[in-house]
C-alpha cells in the first residue's frame with residue numbers, strides 16, 4: 001500500500017495533538033513493573049513499540065515477539081534477565097540484524113545468563129532469568145545508548161548495584177539522561193561523573209507518572225512550517241519547551257531554518273520567520289532521530305548541509321544514511337556520504353525522476369520526514385508502505401489531513 005501526498009496552499013491556524021513519547025512510555029512501563037506500581041501510567045503512547053512492551057507485560061507466555069521495537073527489545077532483555085524463569089525474545093527480520101552483543105555480554109558479566117538462539121550477537125535471545133550480582137563493568141558507550149538505559153533501570157535490583165564505565169564517545173547521551181531522570185522520579189538517584197555512572201542498591205517507589213508529548217514527532221511539524229514558507233504557523237498542543245527529551249533541541253535548531261517557537265498555555269506555537277541560513281551543519285550524535293527531518297528539510301529549502309555524528313543511523317530501522325541518499329536522489333538532490341557517519345549536500349541537483357514513489361524501508365521516520373516535502377514539489381509523489389508510521393505516531397496521516405494535506 002502507498003499513499004499520494006498533496007499539500008495545502010498554506011498552513012495556518014492548525015492545532016495538532018502530538019502522540020505521547022514512546023521512549024518515555026517504554027521506560028515508565030519497566031519502572032512501573034519493577035516498582036510493582038498500582039498506578040496506571042497517564043497518557044501512555046499508542047505506538048507499536050509501546051504496544052509491543054504492553055503485550056509482554058500482559059502475557060502469560062514465556063516467548064515474546066516485539067516486532068521492530070528497539071527499546072522494547074533492549075529494555076526487556078535486561079528486565080527479563082532478573083525475572084526468574086526461562087524466556088525467549090525475538091523480533092522482526094530487521095531486529096534480527098540489529099546488534100545486541102554489548103548488552104548480552106554485559107548481562108552475562110553481571111551474573112546473568114543470556115544466549116543467542118540464531119546468529120551470534122543478534123536476537124533472538126534465550127534468557128535464563130535469575131538474580132544478578134551486578135558490580136563494576138566497562139561498556140562501549142558509542143554503539144547504542146539503549147543498552148545503557150536497559151542496564152541502568154535494572155541496576156538498583158542487582159546484588160551489588162551497578163557501576164558502568166563507558167568507553168568511547170557516548171552516543172545518544174540525552175536518552176541516558178532521560179533514563180536517570182525517570183529513575184529519580186521513582187526514588188532512585190544515580191551518579192554520573194565523566195564516563196562513570198553509579199547505580200545504588202535501592203528499591204523503586206511507585207509514583208503516578210505521566211508521559212509527555214513526543215518531541216521527535218514534533219520535528220515533522222517544524223519541518224512542515226519551515227517548508228510552507230513565511231507566515232505559516234502550527235500549534236503543537238500540550239508540548240512543553242522544557243523537557244528531558246533530547247529531541248527538544250529541534251526547537252533551537254529550526255531557528256536556522258526559519259521556524260521560531262513560542263510557548264503559551266495551549267502548547268507551543270511554531271511560526272515561519274522567512275529567515276533561513278545559507279548553510280546548515282550539525283552533529284546529530286545527541287539527537288539521531290532528527291537527522292532525517294533535517295536532511296529532507298534542508299534539501300527542499302535549497303540549503304546545502306553537512307550532517308555529522310550519524311554513526312548509529314546504520315543500525316536503526318534501516319540504514320538511514322543509504323535510505324536518505326537514495327530517496328532524496330529521486331528528487332534530484334545529489335548527496336555525498338562516507339557511508340559511516342556523515343551526509344553532505346553541496347547544493348548539486350539534477351532533474352527529478354517522474355512519478356516518484358518514496359521507499360520507506362520499514363522505517364517510520366522515512367515516511368514522516370518525506371511527507372511534508374509535498375509543500376515544495378510541483379508534482380504529487382507517493383510514499384510506499386505509509387502505515388509504517390504506527391511505530392511511533394499512529395495518527396500521523398490523520399493529523400496531516402487535519403492540516404489540509406490531501407492523501
Ligand SMILES: O=C(O)C1=C[C@@H](OP(=O)(O)O)[C@@H](O)[C@H](O)C1
Pocket residue numbers: 022023024071143144145146149171172175288289312
Ligand atoms: O532510549 C531511547 O528511547 C532511544 C534511544 C535512541 O537510540 P540509540 O541509543 O540506539 O541511538 C533513539 O534513536 C531511539 O529512537 C530511542
Ligand SMILES: C=C(OP(=O)(O)O)C(=O)O
Pocket residue numbers: 068069070071072289316317365392
Ligand atoms: C531508532 C528508533 O527506534 P528504536 O531504536 O527504538 O527501534 C526510532 O524510533 O527512530
